[in-house]
Amino acid sequence: MTRTRTPALTGARIDRADHVRGDADRLAAALGDRRARLLLLDALDPVVEDGLLGWTSLGLIDDGAEPLFLGLLDDIPHFAPLPADVSRIDGRSRSAWAALTLLAADEAALYASARSLVAWHASYRFCANCGSGTVIAKGGWQRDCDGCGAQHFPRTDPVVIMLARHGDANGVERVLVGHGVGFPSGRMSALAGFVEPGESIEEAVRRELFEEAGVVAETVEYIASQPWPFASSLMIGCLAEVADPTLTLDTKEVDAAIWVTREEVAAALAGEEGARFLAPPPIAIARTLLETWLG
Numbered sequence: 001m002t003r004t005r006t007p008a009l010t011g012a013r014i015d016r017a018d019h020v021r022g023d024a025d026r027l028a029a030a031l032g033d034r035r036a037r038l039l040l041l042d043a044l045d046p047v048v049e050d051g052l053l054g055w056t057s058l059g060l061i062d063d064g065a066e067p068l069f070l071g072l073l074d075d076i077p078h079f080a081p082l083p084a085d086v087s088r089i090d091g092r093s094r095s096a097w098a099a100l101t102l103l104a105a106d107e108a109a110l111y112a113s114a115r116s117l118v119a120w121h122a123s124y125r126f127c128a129n130c131g132s133g134t135v136i137a138k139g140g141w142q143r144d145c146d147g148c149g150a151q152h153f154p155r156t157d158p159v160v161i162m163l164a165r166h167g168d169a170n171g172v173e174r175v176l177v178g179h180g181v182g183f184p185s186g187r188m189s190a191l192a193g194f195v196e197p198g199e200s201i202e203e204a205v206r207r208e209l210f211e212e213a214g215v216v217a218e219t220v221e222y223i224a225s226q227p228w229p230f231a232s233s234l235m236i237g238c239l240a241e242v243a244d245p246t247l248t249l250d251t252k253e254v255d256a257a258i259w260v261t262r263e264e265v266a267a268a269l270a271g272e273e274g275a276r277f278l279a280p281p282p283i284a285i286a287r288t289l290l291e292t293w294l295g
């Protein structure tokens with residue numbers, strides 16, 4: 001296996017500073033720091049200025065908005081705003097995609113973290129245990145219930161995303177890419193699905209490949225992971241060896257799938273005219289998997 005490429009949306013430079021989150025005095029000092037910065041957001045979208053995230057002074061936070069502590073960057077406290085009115089917050093909206101392509105990798109990673117955190121607060125204002133209201137704790141990395149005292153933590157949903165690979169009798173290896181229902185025309189990507197309770201990563205990869213494509217994975221190899229902020233998933237990228245390449249597609253999820261050679265993947269990644277498929281965008285870990293397999 002060749003060296004794994006680094007997925008997009010990773011590599012934030014910020015120190016999450018758990019020692020500040022959990023210490024009321026240190027958190028108060030961070031909130032009172034005149035240098036403290038507040039992320040500019042338009043609903044959940046970033047405000048990008050010259051390829052960098054836009055920030056303002058924490059003192060300029062909107063009335064009723066609550067600051068969520070992102071951490072320390074160059075020793076300066078950084079926050080994201082949770083607006084008083086969360087009706088415009090849609091964690092699944094993909095309107096930020098274009099802005100993400102304008103940001104440097106570490107800036108995009110910091111934004112992705114802030115976005116998932118704000119979206120979580122917006123949708124977890126009530127206790128899942130008793131239905132009472134919840135309030136921010138630990139600088140924004142916890143919510144506590146007023147009624148039953150339950151503590152709630154920002155959630156991340158694990159998703160497996162995998163390239164099945166198959167070597168034929170002549171030693172030619174191909175990988176499987178599919179067109180998900182709702183993808184742009186021609187776009188083909190790795191297959192993916194949520195990990196279910198009680199499953200290991202390997203078991204989820206095997207189940208999803210069988211459900212969506214009807215292929216049986218012999219071995220599963222972990223490659224890399226990526227936080228995905230729409231709304232808050234952890235994409236777990238794998239390669240899976242398949243002995244029998246015969247496909248039986250679940251067309252409700254994947255309406256087309258093809259086995260592609262190294263040459264075909266290289267042409268797609270290069271965006272060549274006449275390439276057999278349209279490659280996933282650079283932000284997607286599916287592209288990282290294709291690049292890693294290609295070597």
Ligand SMILES: [Zn+2]
Nearest residue numbers: 127130145148
């Ligand atoms: Zn409760």
